[in-house]
Amino acid sequence: MNAAPTAFRAVLGQDELSNIPRDLSFHPSVNEQPKVLTPEQIARFNRDGYLKPFRFFSPEEAADIRCYFDQLLARYAAEGKDSYSISSAHLRHGRVWDILTNPRIVAVVSDLLGAGVIAWGSHFFCKMPGDGKAVSWHQDASYWPLSPSKAVTVWLAIDDADRGNACMRVIPGTHVLGHLTWQLSEQDESNVLNLTVPGVEKYGDPVYVELKAGEASLHSDLLLHGSEMNTSSRRRCGLTLRYTASDVTAHLGWADKGVVVAGPPPAHWANRPRPTEE
Numbered sequence: 001m002n003a004a005p006t007a008f009r010a011v012l013g014q015d016e017l018s019n020i021p022r023d024l025s026f027h028p029s030v031n032e033q034p035k036v037l038t039p040e041q042i043a044r045f046n047r048d049g050y051l052k053p054f055r056f057f058s059p060e061e062a063a064d065i066r067c068y069f070d071q072l073l074a075r076y077a078a079e080g081k082d083s084y085s086i087s088s089a090h091l092r093h094g095r096v097w098d099i100l101t102n103p104r105i106v107a108v109v110s111d112l113l114g115a116g117v118i119a120w121g122s123h124f125f126c127k128m129p130g131d132g133k134a135v136s137w138h139q140d141a142s143y144w145p146l147s148p149s150k151a152v153t154v155w156l157a158i159d160d161a162d163r164g165n166a167c168m169r170v171i172p173g174t175h176v177l178g179h180l181t182w183q184l185s186e187q188d189e190s191n192v193l194n195l196t197v198p199g200v201e202k203y204g205d206p207v208y209v210e211l212k213a214g215e216a217s218l219h220s221d222l223l224l225h226g227s228e229m230n231t232s233s234r235r236r237c238g239l240t241l242r243y244t245a246s247d248v249t250a251h252l253g254w255a256d257k258g259v260v261v262a263g264p265p266p267a268h269w270a271n272r273p274r275p276t277e278e
């Protein structure tokens with residue numbers, strides 16, 4: 001496979017991130033005339049920090065996407081890469097670019113983020129049966145050189161995801177608490193990422209985001225979320241699709257990943273074409 005032409009690094013050090021002036025406060029969605037969401041859904045997103053479920057792909061389309069992913073994963077595995085390594089996939093794989101720019105998804109995201117939207121991230125979180133990996137409690141914004149904090153993730157279920165195979169879990173309402181104190185993960189956490197927000201029990205009970213393949217949830221970049229280890233015999237793969245309002249500034253070269261999916265192209269962001277490789 002060809003390497004995608006990029007000028008950014010996917011995983012940044014926290015020292016670098018802490019040197020960037022970032023506004024990491026929640027910016028509620030204000031939309032008097034949503035096109036596809038109801039005003040109640042927008043109010044719920046502002047209150048809870050997430051929405052679910054959205055059926056973006058029919059069961060037949062979802063089966064086709066799963067078949068594509070099976071083959072993609074086999075190609076990466078043949079290169080010695082693991083099931084979490086397929087990141088910024090829209091820069092390399094046309095099929096992923098198609099999902100990221102899907103008009104049904106973009107319409108929902110645009111109702112929340114506004115008329116100008118940049119799609120910039122696509123990362124498969126594929127928990128193989130019994131792989132011993134968890135995603136510790138975190139806020140996405142901790143990892144990203146973006147300001148202000150106006151980003152949403154669409155978590156698209158490639159496989160059915162439920163509590164049994166370690167679906168994502170969230171703590172509703174935590175997106176309004178600002179940037180929470182984190183610590184670097186301990187080795188024994190087996191964290192797919194590298195930060196942990198400790199002591200989250202005080203923020204409330206987790207909600208398990210169960211989804212069928214082809215359905216998606218959507219969460220704010222400030223919402224506390226994570227997932228447990230997959231101790232089942234079933235794979236649990238989700239494709240995270242990341243979007244930000246086009247008035248957001250990206251530092252450290254991350255604007256290079258952008259695809260303009262709604263509104264006029266802002267000067268600051270790239271507008272990456274569909275890759276030819278599937």
Ligand SMILES: O=C(O)CCC(=O)C(=O)O
Nearest residue numbers: 125135168226227238240
């Ligand atoms: O798929 C998971 O378990 C976690 C995904 C996640 O952390 C994210 O969407 O940022």
